[in-house]
C-alpha cells in the first residue's frame with residue numbers, strides 16, 4: 001500500500017488528511033473521533049478575534065449573535081460565551097485525546113492583529129500549530145485592496161512575533177493578486193496557506209422577501225478554484241499549500257496532491273457521511289495511489305503543478321481561448 005505519511009509545516013503527519021475547523025472539532029470528544037477515524041491532523045473550531053478582544057477589555061464589542069441567527073451554524077454559542085479560558089482548555093484536552101496526531105488551534109480574525117499576544121497562550125496550552133482564519137468582508141467603498149492586504153500582513157507579522165508555532169493562513173478567494181499576497185504572507189514567515197475557506201453564503205427567499213442561508217455544507221463540484229490556485233502557486237510563493245473546500249472523494253484529494261498541496265482539509269464530507277468518511281477516504285486514496293503507481297505522497301506532490309508543467313501557459317487564460325475557438 002502507498003505510503004501516506006508526510007511532512008507539513010515541519011510536523012510529521014501519518015497522512016495528509018486534515019479535519020477542518022468546525023463544530024465537529026469544538027470538543028475534545030470530537031477531536032478524539034477525528035483521530036480514531038484516522039485523521040493526519042485536526043484543526044479546532046475557531047475562536048473569534050472579537051472574543052479575545054472582549055476579554056482584553058477592548059472597546060470592540062463581540063458580534064451580537066441574535067442579530068445573525070444563521071451565524072450560530074458557524075459559531076457555537078457556548079464557545080462564544082465561555083471565551084478564551086475555555087478555548088485554552090479545549091486546546092489542552094484536545095491534545096491529550098489526540099496523542100501523537102497534531103492539533104492546530106484556530107483564530108477567526110479580520111486582520112487587526114490586536115489580539116496577537118493570545119497566540120502565545122495557545123502555544124503554552126500545547127497546540128502544535130495555529131491556523132489564522134482571516135475572514136475580512138470588504139464593505140466600505142473607501143478601503144482599497146492594498147489596505148486590506150496590509151491588514152492581513154500586519155496580523156501575520158504580529159502573530160509571528162508572539163509565537164514560534166507553525167502558522168497557516170486560511171484565506172477566501174477574493175484577492176486581486178493572490179500570487180503577490182501569497183508571497184507577501186510567506187515573507188511574514190507564515191508556514192502555509194490554506195486555499196480556500198468557504199465563508200457563510202446567503203441566498204434570497206423570493207416568496208418570503210427576505211435573506212436566507214445558502215447550504216452550509218459544500219458540494220463536490222466546489223473544489224475547482226482551490227485546485228487552480230494550488231497548481232499555480234506550488235513552489236512559486238515560497239510557502240506550503242493546504243487544500244480546502246469541496247473535497248468529497250479520494251479522487252479529488254489526489255488531484256490536490258498532484259497540483260501541489262501538502263495536505264487537504266475535509267469538513268462537509270464528514271457532516272454528510274459521519275466519521276467513516278475519513279477512514280473511507282484514506283483507504284480509497286491509498287488504493288488509488290497504488291492503482292496509479294505512486295509509492296508515496298511525496299512522489300505525487302506537485303506532479304501536475306504549473307511549476308512542473310512543460311507548458312505552464314495551459315494553466316492560464318490560453319485554455320479559455322482554446323475552449324472558445326476550438327483550436328487545439
Ligand SMILES: Cc1cc2nc3c(=O)[nH]c(=O)nc-3n(C[C@H](O)[C@H](O)[C@H](O)COP(=O)(O)O)c2cc1C
Pocket residue numbers: 020021022023045046047073074106108133170196197198216217218219244245246247265266267268269
Ligand atoms: C458548520 C460549519 C462550521 C465551520 N466552522 C468553521 C470555523 O470555526 N473556522 C473555520 O476556519 N472554518 C469553519 N468552517 C469552514 C470549514 O473549516 C471548511 O473550510 C469549509 O467547510 C470548506 O470545506 P468543506 O468543503 O470540506 O466543507 C465551518 C464549516 C461548517 C460547515
